[in-house]
Amino acid sequence: xxxxxxxxxxxxxxxxxxxxxxxxxxxxxxxxxxxxxxxxxxxxxxxxxxxxxxxxxxxxxxxxxxxxxxxxxxxxxxxxxxxxxxxxxxxxxxxxxxxxxxxxxxxxxxxxxxxxxxxxxxxxxxxxxxxxxxxxxxxxxxxxxxxxxxxxxxxxxxxxxxxxxxxxxxxxxxxxxxxxxxxxxxxxxxxx
Numbered sequence: 001x002x003x004x005x006x007x008x009x010x011x012x013x014x015x016x017x018x019x020x021x022x023x024x025x026x027x028x029x030x031x032x033x034x035x036x037x038x039x040x041x042x043x044x045x046x047x048x049x050x051x052x053x054x055x056x057x058x059x060x061x062x063x064x065x066x067x068x069x070x071x072x073x074x075x076x077x078x079x080x081x082x083x084x085x086x087x088x089x090x091x092x093x094x095x096x097x098x099x100x101x102x103x104x105x106x107x108x109x110x111x112x113x114x115x116x117x118x119x120x121x122x123x124x125x126x127x128x129x130x131x132x133x134x135x136x137x138x139x140x141x142x143x144x145x146x147x148x149x150x151x152x153x154x155x156x157x158x159x160x161x162x163x164x165x166x167x168x169x170x171x172x173x174x175x176x177x178x179x180x181x182x183x184x185x186x187x188x189x190x191x192x
Contacts, residue, residue: 034108034110034111035192037109037110037190037191037192038190038191038192039073039110039112039149039151039189039190040188040189040190040191041073041075041149041184041189044073044184044186044188044189045184046075046182046183046184047063047065047067047160047183047184047185048061048063048064048162048182048183049180049181049182049183050180050181051179051180051181052080052165052167052177052178052179052181054080054172054177054179055167055172055177056089056166056167056168056169056170056174056177057166057167058164058165058166059164059165059166059167060094060162060163060164060165061162061163061164061165061183062094062098062161062162063160063161063162063183066096066159066160066161067159067160067161067185067186068157068158068159068160068185069154069157069158069160069185069186069187069189070153070154070155070156070157070158070186070187071109071151071152071153071154071184071185071186071187071188071189071190072093072151072152072154072160072183072184072185073110073149073150073151073152073183073184073185073189074088074091074149074150074151074163074181074182074183075147075148075149075181075182075183075184076146076147076148076149076150076178076180076181077146077147077179077180077181077182078146078178078179078180079146079175079176079177079178079179080177080178080179081173081175081176081177083175083176084137084143084144084145084146085136085137085139085143085148085175085176086113086135086136086137086146086148086150086176086178087121087134087135087136087137087167087168087174087175087176087177087178088126088134088135088150088165088166088167088168088178089125089126089130089131089132089133089134089166089167089168089169090126090127090128090129090130090131090134090165090166091126091127091150091152091163091164091165091166092163092164092165093152093154093158093160093162093163093164094160094161094162094163094164095158095159095160095161096159096161097161098161098162100164101154101158101160103127103129105154105155105156106127106152106153106154106155107152107153107155108123108124108126108127108150108151108152108153109151109152109153109189109190110149110150110151110190111123111135111149111150111151112137112144112148112149112150113137113138113142113144113148114135114136114137114138115136115137115138115139115140117140117141118139118140118141119136119140120133121134121135121136121137121138121139122135123135123150126150127152131166131169132169134168134169135150136168136176137176139175151189151190153190157187160185163183165178
């Protein structure tokens with residue numbers, strides 16, 4: 001027996017048959033809560049406003065000017081299918097030379113919504129290097145509407161010249177593919 005999160009009550013019981021069909025995702029240790037932070041976009045100006053093309057192909061966007069900051073916020077304003085969801089398979093940032101920044105040390109500083117009970121739609125999937133997994137806003141228990149915001153903490157200030165995004169993979173009907181969006185880069189986008 002291996003208990004990763006601790007018992008509700010310290011008891012052990014023998015059963016005459018296994019319970020294999022009972023899931024309790026609210027107790028899953030991977031569903032740890034993120035630290036409470038405050039998003040500070042009120043005075044921030046987007047470094048880019050634009051639109052992703054439909055489909056599941058990789059798309060590269062270059063900003064009109066390089067930006068410097070520790071935090072990068074992707075703000076989804078709507079989706080191609082018109083539904084209230086946002087989804088991304090992979091998000092890379094480009095350095096001042098247009099090359100992908102190394103993800104080492106990146107964390108999710110803030111996300112307004114992520115599906116963690118009906119599927120693994122956690123925001124961490126957007127930076128895990130795997131296009132088969134994806135960040136998806138809540139759709140099971142709640143369906144909050146746009147805008148949706150995902151903020152990356154790069155660990156320290158970096159120069160960012162653009163992004164490369166791989167939308168959620170799958171058929172053209174895959175929900176949550178972002179259409180209109182804004183990007184913010186700065187050191188003051190998050191307050192503890």
